[in-house]
Amino acid sequence: MTDVLTFxxxxxxxGELTSAAASIAAGAGGTxxxxxxxxxxxxxxxxxxLLLKSANPITGDDLRIASAVSEASxxxxxxxxxxxxxxxxxxxxxxLAVAGRMCALADVRDLKLDSGMLTGVRDVYAGKFNAxxxxxxxxxxxxxxxxYPSPGGSAATVEELVVPAVSSGVRxxxxxxxxxxxxDLRSAKVIVAAGRGFKTKEDLxxxxxxxxxLGGAMGASRPLSSDLGWLGEEYHIGLTGVxxxxxxxxxxxxxxxxxxxxxIKDSKVIAAINKDRQAPIFQVADYGVVGDLYQVVPxxxxxxxxx
Amino acid sequence: MNVAVCVKHAIDEGELRADPSGRPQLxxxxxxxxxxxxxxxxxxxxxRESKGGTVTVLSLGSPDWKKSLKEALAMGCDRAIALSSPxxxxxxxxxxxxxxxxxxxxxxxxVLLSEGASDxxxxxxxPMIAGWMDAPFIGYARKxxxxxxxxxxxVSLDDKTERVDAALPCVVSVVSEINSPRxxxxxxxxxxxxxxxxxxxxxxLRDDRAPQVTLKVLDVAAQSVNRKKVIYEGPPEESARxxxxxxxxxxxx
Amino acid sequence: xxxxxxxxxRALEVFYEKEADNYSGLLESLAGTLExxxxxxxATFDANAGGIAKARRLLFEQGLCRMPFEFHGGxxxxxxxxxxxxELAGAADAPTAMSLAIHNTVAEGxxxxxxxxxxxxxxxxxxxxxxxxxxxxxxxxxxxxxxxxHTTATKEGSHYIIDGTKTFITNAGEAEVYFVLARxxxxxxxxxxxxxxxxxxxxxxxxxxxxxxxxTAEVRLxxxxxxxxxxxxxxxxxxxxxxxxxxxxxxxxxxxxxGIALTSYQKGLAYAKERRLFDKKLSDxxxxxxxxxxxxxxxxxxxxxxxxxxxxKDLGSEYASEAAQAKVLSTEMATRVCDxxxxxxxxxxxxxxxxxxxxxxxxxxxxxxxASEVLRMLIAAKELGASG
Numbered sequence: 001m002t003d004v005l006t007f008x009x010x011x012x013x014x015g016e017l018t019s020a021a022a023s024i025a026a027g028a029g030g031t032x033x034x035x036x037x038x039x040x041x042x043x044x045x046x047x048x049x050l051l052l053k054s055a056n057p058i059t060g061d062d063l064r065i066a067s068a069v070s071e072a073s074x075x076x077x078x079x080x081x082x083x084x085x086x087x088x089x090x091x092x093x094x095x096l097a098v099a100g101r102m103c104a105l106a107d108v109r110d111l112k113l114d115s116g117m118l119t120g121v122r123d124v125y126a127g128k129f130n131a132x133x134x135x136x137x138x139x140x141x142x143x144x145x146x147x148y149p150s151p152g153g154s155a156a157t158v159e160e161l162v163v164p165a166v167s168s169g170v171r172x173x174x175x176x177x178x179x180x181x182x183x184d185l186r187s188a189k190v191i192v193a194a195g196r197g198f199k200t201k202e203d204l205x206x207x208x209x210x211x212x213x214l215g216g217a218m219g220a221s222r223p224l225s226s227d228l229g230w231l232g233e234e235y236h237i238g239l240t241g242v243x244x245x246x247x248x249x250x251x252x253x254x255x256x257x258x259x260x261x262x263x264i265k266d267s268k269v270i271a272a273i274n275k276d277r278q279a280p281i282f283q284v285a286d287y288g289v290v291g292d293l294y295q296v297v298p299x300x301x302x303x304x305x306x307x
Numbered sequence: 308m309n310v311a312v313c314v315k316h317a318i319d320e321g322e323l324r325a326d327p328s329g330r331p332q333l334x335x336x337x338x339x340x341x342x343x344x345x346x347x348x349x350x351x352x353x354x355r356e357s358k359g360g361t362v363t364v365l366s367l368g369s370p371d372w373k374k375s376l377k378e379a380l381a382m383g384c385d386r387a388i389a390l391s392s393p394x395x396x397x398x399x400x401x402x403x404x405x406x407x408x409x410x411x412x413x414x415x416x417x418v419l420l421s422e423g424a425s426d427x428x429x430x431x432x433x434p435m436i437a438g439w440m441d442a443p444f445i446g447y448a449r450k451x452x453x454x455x456x457x458x459x460x461x462v463s464l465d466d467k468t469e470r471v472d473a474a475l476p477c478v479v480s481v482v483s484e485i486n487s488p489r490x491x492x493x494x495x496x497x498x499x500x501x502x503x504x505x506x507x508x509x510x511x512l513r514d515d516r517a518p519q520v521t522l523k524v525l526d527v528a529a530q531s532v533n534r535k536k537v538i539y540e541g542p543p544e545e546s547a548r549x550x551x552x553x554x555x556x557x558x559x560x
Numbered sequence: 561x562x563x564x565x566x567x568x569x570r571a572l573e574v575f576y577e578k579e580a581d582n583y584s585g586l587l588e589s590l591a592g593t594l595e596x597x598x599x600x601x602x603a604t605f606d607a608n609a610g611g612i613a614k615a616r617r618l619l620f621e622q623g624l625c626r627m628p629f630e631f632h633g634g635x636x637x638x639x640x641x642x643x644x645x646x647e648l649a650g651a652a653d654a655p656t657a658m659s660l661a662i663h664n665t666v667a668e669g670x671x672x673x674x675x676x677x678x679x680x681x682x683x684x685x686x687x688x689x690x691x692x693x694x695x696x697x698x699x700x701x702x703x704x705x706x707x708x709x710h711t712t713a714t715k716e717g718s719h720y721i722i723d724g725t726k727t728f729i730t731n732a733g734e735a736e737v738y739f740v741l742a743r744x745x746x747x748x749x750x751x752x753x754x755x756x757x758x759x760x761x762x763x764x765x766x767x768x769x770x771x772x773x774x775x776t777a778e779v780r781l782x783x784x785x786x787x788x789x790x791x792x793x794x795x796x797x798x799x800x801x802x803x804x805x806x807x808x809x810x811x812x813x814x815x816x817x818x819g820i821a822l823t824s825y826q827k828g829l830a831y832a833k834e835r836r837l838f839d840k841k842l843s844d845x846x847x848x849x850x851x852x853x854x855x856x857x858x859x860x861x862x863x864x865x866x867x868x869x870x871x872x873k874d875l876g877s878e879y880a881s882e883a884a885q886a887k888v889l890s891t892e893m894a895t896r897v898c899d900x901x902x903x904x905x906x907x908x909x910x911x912x913x914x915x916x917x918x919x920x921x922x923x924x925x926x927x928x929x930x931a932s933e934v935l936r937m938l939i940a941a942k943e944l945g946a947s948g
Contacts, residue, residue, distance in 0.1 A: 010465070062434060062444060087430070087464045091446050094434030097399055103521045104398060106429030119525065124427050125320040129331050132525040139521075142429070169443030169477075173459075174470040190560065214560055226484040233449070233463045233484055239428055240343065240483060242465075248559035258321055259342075259425075269559045270534060271550060277540075278827075278914065286535040287553050289546040299547035322562070377585065490593045493623035493635055496586050 002028040002113060003076035007035040007069050008084025011044040012145060012187060017082045018046040019148040024111050035072050040158055049158045055165040063168030066095030071163040078137040080118050085142040093140045103135035109147035126239050127262035145186045146245045178234040190216025190248045193237055196223050197253020197293050201230040206297045207252060213306035221254045238263040253293045256281025308360030311415040312351040313405055314379055316372035317341035317426040325529035340375035343421035345488035350451055350481050351419050352383045358453050361385040365408055367401050368392040380499035381491035387504040388412055397522035402435030407512035416475045417458060422447055422482050433480035443473035446480045563648050564591035575640055575867050583641045590645055593622060594652035602653040605773030606917045612656045612773045620689025625664050629671060632684045640870040643815040650819030654921040655773030657816045662730045665809040666693035666739040673793035673801045682737060682752060694735035696726040696779055697802060704934045706799060713742035713749060722784040732777035733762040746796025751786055759784040770920025806930055807883040808873060813929045814866045814890030817922055818859060821897040824918035825855050828901035855897045862890040881942045884935040894922035
């Protein structure tokens with residue numbers, strides 16, 4: 001009998017976690033509960049919900065969330081706590097692990113229960129290798145977006161639980177939503193990404209055009225958001241950026257460093273345009289065009305009728 | 308101000324090769340300071356430059372790990388603490404021993420780290436250290452400002468950026484966008500060996516909260532890259548047409 | 561692109577034993593900087609025939625030019641460690657390395673032969689990179705035959721008036737200090753001429769086959785008046801100083817060539833392991849394996865020769881012949897290896913500047929800083945005495 005508790009600050013991930021929980025708990029009986037904070041979010045299909053409430057809003061604060069989830073887990077015996085792998089999720093998982101003296105598995109998929117141990121598979125060494133890792137129960141596991149399908153159905157039962165108010169000590173002074181959401185990139189089926197091959201910020205309009213023509217989203221490699229500051233960090237795809245697995249990832253003017261490839265290697269089809277025949281991106285692409293992006297992209301746009 | 312920065316002597320993933328069975332050749336593998344730790348060290352140095360005080364760099368052991376500490380000293384840190392430990396500690400144990408060292412060798416006003424290690428990225432050690440030390444945690448800071456007895460930061464989360472602050476002592480993880488790390492001069496590298504480096508074994512740091520290492524690494528295997536690697540070279544219009552046809556055929560556009 | 565290899569570590573262990581760890585740390589750090597901030601731009605420097613100033617500045621800040629000197633901010637490192645640093649710099653971008661090497665040749669000249677005042681002021685400026693130096697010896701009608709130079713320096717009261725034209729001058733137009741050889745009554749003498757001196761003008765950049773990132777131009781001195789304190793050392797002894805300065809410089813050029821060859825060789829190896837033909841990998845073919853063995857031996861032996869000559873220099877031993885041998889061997893080796901790598905790449909080598917640039921860069925160095933022919937004359941003279 002294994003109980004599974006799930007939580008994510010991302011609605012999309014929250015749904016996927018219930019599929020994950022179902023797949024683990026399937027053979028092992030036990031309760032599966034997804035945790036929502038402050039109020040039940042609309043449109044997130046899932047099963048039984050435990051709604052946690054407190055004197056102060058819990059959402060957005062790592063310690064408050066962790067302590068609330070920890071409270072919720074007390075009603076279960078040696079549970080598996082699945083946390084959606086977002087930046088906030090990592091912070092929550094870290095807090096939970098220390099509070100419960102539990103192991104935390106990071107960015108694992110293919111979760112299985114094996115003789116009282118939760119096992120999963122994660123990327124290591126910037127995606128060059130896969131590691132199968134395991135932990136006895138109770139434990140925390142961070143699950144990335146896209147590892148599990150979105151379940152059908154809607155909220156079954158909703159039970160409320162009041163948890164003590166806790167202060168993390170971090171005060172939120174101002175919040176500004178990003179232009180594009182990392183979460184949008186994660187769910188995009190087509191992504192067109194720009195790299196250092198572009199000479200000016202204005203030239204990125206080519207990428208925007210192409211993304212639109214293909215019905216996809218725009219992304220970028222790290223230099224464009226960090227060194228050059230042409231785009232916000234939410235566009236950055238890679239090991240420390242967004243991890244994506246679209247049907248088509250088209251890398252334009254991107255050399256293909258390991259750190260970037262770590263974020264795209266599970267894409268269904270990878271295509272690349274780069275003028276350097278030796279660029280590492282061609283080692284991980286299904287289709288590569290060796291050529292000047294300033295000529296190839298307009299040609300592609302013309303074919304798409306968007307030139 | 309007493310600033311601490313934690314660095315990891317990480318496996319150089321670019322240089323890591325697989326053996327014939329597909330497992331990583333870890334024995335004798337090249338290692339270096341984890342890529343984004345330089346940004347954390349740089350930020351610690353900048354805080355010292357604006358507020359005065361000292362910067363202590365800490366690292367938990369692995370073979371040759373003092374090399375990364377020396378690099379941090381060369382960049383400008385004042386002293387180093389080398390924690391010797393077995394190499395199979397997980398994030399929970401790592402964060403525990405780092406927090407013990409921070410408590411014993413502190414008190415520190417600010418503890419900085421990178422958002423995650425370049426070899427086994429998880430982003431867990433930072434919030435865990437905050438957990439062990441009962442301190443606030445600010446994650447993914449792209450700007451850090453110490454003002455009096457509090458620290459303010461601009462943080463970038465998945466779909467928003469926030470301005471936050473917290474009282475010191477505080478643990479902060481920084482993203483690589485925060486700064487451009489300085490390159491130590493040859494002279495600074497030569498002088499780094501004169502700066503104090505203290506070695507402690509993790510055994511000496513244990514108290515009754517010490518966690519067991521329960522994470523098991525069951526297997527590590529090279530990821531196979533099964534890509535078609537079809538290359539189109541030639542006039543741009545032709546290549547664009549060929550690419551379009553191929554992607555059409557794949558059903559992705 | 562990696563620059564610091566186990567072979568560099570091994571060379572340090574062989575030549576410096578207990579100190580190898582420390583020197584290794586220094587060079588690895590330098591390699592890290594070169595890998596991130598210089599090497600990625602090498603192709604652009606070549607394509608645009610310029611732009612190395614920022615890379616050069618970064619290496620000045622790191623202290624590359626301070627390495628072999630002992631005073632005024634020098635790092636007192638063995639010449640061989642400086643050579644390996646220059647090899648790494650040459651592997652990252654040859655024009656940048658060459659520009660700094662020539663600058664440092666002038667620095668050595670001032671240090672060894674200059675006045676106390678020149679050592680206190682100009683030398684410090686050169687080590688820190690506050691001022692860039694240019695070595696101006698060659699003229700339109702005298703390269704190897706330096707003694708026949710036409711540039712004159714006429715004494716007028718407490719000044720010298722310098723008149724003449726120098727050509728193929730590296731760093732021309734970027735330098736603040738020109739080390740100019742000009743003939744006084746006593747013979748060729750060395751002068752330090754500030755770039756701001758009225759009458760000094762620099763011609764347009766001369767397009768080159770390789771080393772395109774560094775500036776090369778004519779320098780015209782039209783009645784340039786310089787104070788007598790600009791004379792370096794003794795009147796009439798300029799060429800003696802130059803002969804001595806060029807010894808160290810020649811070994812450095814040799815090391816830069818080792819770096820160029822190593823970079824090219826690594827690219828060739830990677831390509832050979834990937835390229836398939838006749839159902840095999842290129843690297844599995846016997847003819848390729850023989851080439852690899854030859855290139856490997858070539859590179860290692862050249863490096864060792866350069867380090868050997870550097871140890872003689874550090875020991876204070878006579879080393880002009882060994883320096884010349886090191887340069888002849890290393891520079892000729894580099895064109896040989898880089899040529900072979902172009903061959904390995906085939907059409908992709910001939911059409912890709914990331915491959916052929918290395919051969920083009922190396923090609924200069926059997927000509928400049930002592931043409932191979934002149935150096936062979938020097939080596940033979942040592943063995944057989946002057947020719948009759």
